[in-house]
Amino acid sequence: MRIIAISGGAAVLWALIYATKCVRNPLAACRPCAGTGTRPERQLLRRGPRILRWIFKVPPRPCRRCDSTGRRIRLGRRAYDYVRNLQQAGTRSDDRPGVKS
Numbered sequence: 001m002r003i004i005a006i007s008g009g010a011a012v013l014w015a016l017i018y019a020t021k022c023v024r025n026p027l028a029a030c031r032p033c034a035g036t037g038t039r040p041e042r043q044l045l046r047r048g049p050r051i052l053r054w055i056f057k058v059p060p061r062p063c064r065r066c067d068s069t070g071r072r073i074r075l076g077r078r079a080y081d082y083v084r085n086l087q088q089a090g091t092r093s094d095d096r097p098g099v100k101s
């Protein structure tokens with residue numbers, strides 16, 4: 001029973017820290033390029049003659065995931081923005097209290 005309470009507390013603490021991060025710094029480093037904006041060069045052949053390894057080499061290229069910015073929007077912030085946009089889209093301007101049309 002005690003372990004459940006401890007892990008529940010840790011989950012709540014993690015959620016609070018993550019929510020704070022999403023508010024204060026909504027952008028994080030892109031994971032595929034590790035925040036550099038370019039994907040590193042890749043070897044398709046790990047062994048064999050050097051000429052074949054040179055032919056089957058993928059050169060460094062711009063990261064498509066983040067459009068070479070090296071930044072991505074955190075998942076929690078994206079969810080928050082989605083819910084906020086949905087709420088704003090579903091709210092008529094004359095429904096808001098205190099707003100007279």
Ligand SMILES: [Zn+2]
Pocket residue numbers: 030031032033034035036037038063064065066067068069070071
């Ligand atoms: Zn990237």
